[in-house]
Amino acid sequence: xxxxxxxxxxxxxxxxxxVIPEALGGCYVRKQMVCVDCNSKLGARVDAAxxxxxxxxxxxxxxxxxxxxxxxxxxxxxxxxxxxxPDRKMRIRIGPGGxxxxxxxxxxxxxxxxxxxxxxxxxxxxxxxxxxEPIVRTIAKRLGGSAEEALGTMQKTxxxxxxxxxxxxxxxxxxxxxxxxxxxxxxxxxxIPDYVESGDAKQIAxxxxxxRFDEVERYVxxxxxxxxxxxxxxxxxxxxxxxxxxxxxxxxxxxxxxxxLDGLFSIGATLSTRVFGSLFEIGVNDVExxxxxxxxxxxxxxxxxxxxxxxxxxxxxAKAFREAExxxxxxxxxxxxxxxxxxxxxxxxxxxIEDVVKTLAPIRSEIASGGMREEFCLGEGIYLRVSGSGExxxxxxxxxxxxxxxx
Ligand SMILES: [Zn+2]
Numbered sequence: 345x346x347x348x349x350x351x352x353x354x355x356x357x358x359x360x361x362x363v364i365p366e367a368l369g370g371c372y373v374r375k376q377m378v379c380v381d382c383n384s385k386l387g388a389r390v391d392a393a394x395x396x397x398x399x400x401x402x403x404x405x406x407x408x409x410x411x412x413x414x415x416x417x418x419x420x421x422x423x424x425x426x427x428x429x430p431d432r433k434m435r436i437r438i439g440p441g442g443x444x445x446x447x448x449x450x451x452x453x454x455x456x457x458x459x460x461x462x463x464x465x466x467x468x469x470x471x472x473x474x475x476x477e478p479i480v481r482t483i484a485k486r487l488g489g490s491a492e493e494a495l496g497t498m499q500k501t502x503x504x505x506x507x508x509x510x511x512x513x514x515x516x517x518x519x520x521x522x523x524x525x526x527x528x529x530x531x532x533x534x535x536i537p538d539y540v541e542s543g544d545a546k547q548i549a550x551x552x553x554x555x556r557f558d559e560v561e562r563y564v565x566x567x568x569x570x571x572x573x574x575x576x577x578x579x580x581x582x583x584x585x586x587x588x589x590x591x592x593x594x595x596x597x598x599x600x601x602x603x604x605l606d607g608l609f610s611i612g613a614t615l616s617t618r619v620f621g622s623l624f625e626i627g628v629n630d631v632e633x634x635x636x637x638x639x640x641x642x643x644x645x646x647x648x649x650x651x652x653x654x655x656x657x658x659x660x661x662a663k664a665f666r667e668a669e670x671x672x673x674x675x676x677x678x679x680x681x682x683x684x685x686x687x688x689x690x691x692x693x694x695x696x697i698e699d700v701v702k703t704l705a706p707i708r709s710e711i712a713s714g715g716m717r718e719e720f721c722l723g724e725g726i727y728l729r730v731s732g733s734g735e736x737x738x739x740x741x742x743x744x745x746x747x748x749x750x751x
Contacts, residue, residue, distance in 0.1 A: 346358070346376050347540060347541070348377075348378055348379040348382055349377050349378055349382075349529075349530060349533045349540055349545075349549065350378050350379070350382035350385075350386065350549050350552055350553050351379060351381065351382050351549070351553060352540075352546060352549060353379065356379035356380070356381075357379060357380045358375060358376045358377070358378065358379055358380070359378060359379065359380040359383035359384075360373055360374075360375055360383075361373065361374045361375075361377045361378040361383055361386075361530065362391075363377075363527055363530045363531060363534070364527055364588055364590075364605075364629050364636075365391045365394060365395045365523070366409075367391075367395040367400075367404055367409055367410070368394070368395055368400060368403065368404070368409065368588070368605060368608075368631075369407060369409055369586070369588070369629070369631030369634075370588070370629055370636075371629060371634045371635060371636050372531075372590075372627065372629055372636040373636075374530070374534060377530060377533065377534065378530075382553060385553060385555075386526060386552065386553075389522075389555035390522050390523055390526050390552055390555055391523055391526070392523075393516070393519040393520050393522055393523050393555075393557070394520045394522075394523025394524065394526075395523070396417070397515075397516050397520040397608075398419050398513055398514070398515055398516070399419075399515070399608050399609075400520075400608060401416070401417045401418070401419035402419045403605075403606075403607060403608055404416040404417060405417070405418070405419060405438065405442050406442070407586065407631060408442060416438070416442065418436070418437070418438050419513075420435075420436035420444065420511070420513075421435075421436075422435075422511060422512070423435065423449075423511065424436060424446075424509040424510060424511035425509065425510050425511065426503065426505060426507070426509060426510075427507045427508045427509060427510050428503075428507040429503065430510070432448060432451075432467065432503065433448075433449045433451065434446055434447060434448055434449060434505065434509055435447045435449060436509070446505040446509060447469050447471070448467060448468065448469035448470075448472075448503075448505070449467075449469075450466075450467065450468045450469070450472055450475065450479075451466075451467045452464065452465065452466050452467075452479065452483065453465045454483070462487055462489070464480075464483055464494070466479050466480065466483075467503075476498075477495065480494050480495055480498070517567075517568075518557060518560075518561075519557045520568065520609065521557075521560045521561075521564055521568050521611060522551070522552065522555065522557055522560045524564070524568065524603045524605075524609055524611045524613070525548065525551070525552070525560050525563055525564060525611075525613055526552050527590065527603050528590070528592075528601035528602075528603050528611075528613035528615060529545070529548050529549070529552065529601075529613070529615060531590045531592055531601055531603075531627060532545075532592055532599055532601055532615045532616075533545065535592055535623065535625055535638070536592075536594060536599065536620050536621075536623065538620060539599065539615070539616065539620055542616055542618060542620075543618075544599075544615060544616040544617070544618065545615070545616070548563060548615065551563075563613050563614055563615070564611050564612065564613050564614075565600075565611065565612030565613065565614065566610065566611050566612055568609050568610070568611045569609065569610070570610060571604070571610045572610075573602060573610050573611065573612045574589075574591075574602060574604050574610050577589075577591055577602065579713070579714050579715070579748060579750075580626055580644070580748060580750060580751055581604070581626075581750060581751060582749075582750030582751060583606075584750075585630065585631075585632055586606045586607075586630070586631040586632050587606055587628055587629060587630050587631065587751075588603075588604065588605045588606055588628075588629040588631065589602070589603070589604040589626060589627070589628060589629075589751070590602070590603055590604075590626070590627035590629075591604075591624075591625070591626050591627075592623065592624070592625045592626075592627070593623065593624045593625075594619070594620045594621060594622060594623040594624075595619070595622050595623075595624075596619060597617075598614065598615070598616045598617040598618055598619065598620075599614075599615040599616040599618070599620055600612060600613065600614055600615060601613050601615055606631065623640075624640070624641045625638050625639065625640050625641075626638070626639045626644075626751055627639075628751050639751060644748050644749075644751070645748070645749040645751075646715060646716075646746040646747060646748050646749060647746075647747050647749060648744055648745065648746045648747075649744075649745050649747075650682060650683070650697055650742045650743065650744055650745075651742065651743045651745070652676075652683075652728060652739045652741075652742050653719075653739065653740050653741040653742065653743065654728075654737055654738065654739055654740070655738045655739070655740050656737075656738075665737060668730070668733075668735075673731075673732070674730070674731075675730075675731045676728045676729060676730060676731060677728070677729040677730075677731050678696070679696050680696070681695075681696030681697065681698035681699050682696050682697040682698045683696060683697040683728050684696055684728075684729065685697060685700065685722075685726050685727070685728070685739075686726075686727040686728065686729050686736055687725060687726075687727065688725055688727060688736075688738075690727075690729070690734075690736055693726075697742060700720075700722065700726075701720050701742065701744060704720045704721070704722075706718035706719055706720055706744075707719050707720065707721050707741070712745070714747050714748060715745065715746045715747040715748045716745075716746045716748075717743065717744070717745055717746070718743070718744045718746070719741055719742070719743050719744075720741060720742050720744065721740070721741045722739055722740060722741055722742065725738075726738070726739050727739065
């Protein structure tokens, strides 16, 4: 029977859980992970702290991600003032296509003039110019004056907002991290079968369920803004396009997960100090194509190149071959599976290098920078044929260099 990853109750009704919030372009969804109750609690406090961070709001604005309200929030909500005239109050509005537009608030003021008349100032945004006349009429009526006279003597000045606005932007430096911890935790629950029942998992679940912001710090690595925490993963992550990355590792040090939300946050999380077997997986959430996919180290896309270890009868033969090998157009005969393999008599044995390597266990294998290096022993009587000359040369082993294509 399943268990809710947050309250650990069984016998619950599940709700669709977005591991990475939908409002941030998340499309990693689990249907049997979090119960209805916990889902709404997480949404209201844990996810909210992350998706309503001002930086997240900017991300949502740029990528047109509304969330439940369908309309992206305004990261510049609130009141601003004109830098050149701090008495002028303004707002920043989001226009069509997410364009940010400064907007003057409508304000009126009046003062008594020495000749007994009343001077009135009305400030409006250019978009609201049509509102001036009704405002004048309302004020004139209230003051018992003539609206026509006021409109006739009205003077107009234009203020530009080009000099910039000043206002406050308050950045949360702490609470958003709980939303990142949730993502890391749920990725581990999803990928490591027994993790959810562990003591560490239960403690983290409690922190998430009760939104204990101050306890998150014990589990996270980095301040949340520093992409440096992702540096050890530079062989794997390409950062092309708009992608969120989740990198989960389990081994001798326990369980760790790194979360990188494109252009926003990067954080590591220590999810357990217990060992749950060996695992290394990368989840890639492509915001543009709306896809989420998990890659294991074995199924990471690689480009492989081979180098043959050749055998020659004599030193002279070897030297002559090395010479020929330097020619610009030097190549071995190959088919769809790489080099074709031949017998001593020059007969094609019907197999290519990639077919053979698949059936062999490497005699040596090591992690190299950016990929993996393996050596395969090919056995007796296997030859390569040089294109053009048709010369055959005995090959004892091959070295395969696998370079990971960055995700
Ligand atoms: Zn629950």
